[in-house]
Amino acid sequence: MIKIVPATAATDFAAVAQLYYDTWQVAYRDLVPAGYLDQLTPTTWHPEKRQNQTLLALAEDQLAGVCAFGPARDSRFAGAGELYSIYVHPAQQHQGIGQLLMQGALARLEPDFSSIYLVVLTNNLPARRFYEQQGFHATSQRKQTQTDFGPLEEAIYGRGPQFVKNND
Template identity: 45%
Template sequence: MNYKIIKTDHSTNFESIKELYYQTWTFSYADLVPQDFLNQLDKSIWHPEKRWNNTLIAVTPDNQIIGVCSYGPARKKQYIGYGEIYSLYILPHYQHLGIGQKLFQSVLTILEQEYKKIYLIVLKNNLAAQGFYEKFDFQRLNILLKDTTDYGTLLETIMIKE
C-alpha cells in the first residue's frame, strides 16, 4: 500500500476528513453503539478544521485521505499536563494494512516530545481498539465514563501510557 503521512494545514480537504469520520463510525461502531445513534449521525457534527495544527493524515499518491489521527493537550481537567490522542480513524477498506499503526506511532512520537504521560478515551466494549492501544503500552484504568444520549448510554474507558 503506497501512502504518506503528512500534517494537515489550512489547505487540507477537511470535507474528506468528515466523510472519513462518517464512514468509519458507521462501519466500525455498528455493533458497539446503538444503531439509532449511528443512524442519526450527520457529517456536520465533526469539525476537523478546528484541529488543523494537531492532525496527521494518511494520503494516497492521488491525494485520497485514507486515515486520520488527531492529538493535543488533555481536554479533561484531571489530566492537565498530559497529552491526549483525540481520534484515530482509517477508512474501512484500508483497515488492517498497518496504516493505523504508522499514524498512531507518528502521533506518539510528536506527543512524547512534550508530554511524559498520554491518554485516550475508548469505548469500553471496543476490545479490538483496546488491544491495538495495548501494543503501544497503553493500559486501561478502572475508570468508566458514561455518555448518555437520546439513543442510549455509551460507556467509555480511559487508557494511559506513562
C-alpha cells in the first residue's frame, strides 16, 4: 500500500536526497553527460529547503518517491504554479507512485494557480510521455543550461491558460 504524505520537520531529508541521487544515476544515465552524473553526490540536493512544498510516497513505511512543487521560479511564468521535481526510486517505478505524487501535488497547486508548468529534459522521452498522460503538453518554450560537461536542453510542459500547446 502506498501512502502519500506531506514532508514535515521530522522527515529524513538525507534519505530524500539519497532518493534523488539514486534516481538520477539510473534515469539520466544515457540522457546527460557521464561527467555531469559522476560529479553528483547525495549532498547535491537540499530537499529540506522545500519542506512545506514536498510530498513523500511511502511503500510499507519506506520512502519510495518524492515530489516538490510551489510557485513559479522562472519569472517568465510569474503567476503560475510549478512542479519542481518528481522522483520515484528505480526499484519502485511502474507501480503508479508517480501518478499518485502528481495527483497530490496538483491537488495542492490547483486552488492557487490556474496554470502549472514543469521543466523536463527534451531527450527524456519516458518522462515526457508520463507528463502528457497527466494532462501536460509541450510548449514552444525551451531552456538550456550550460554545464562544465556540456549543455542540457529542457522543454517546458504546461497546462492551463498561460501555456499554449506546441504544435511542432
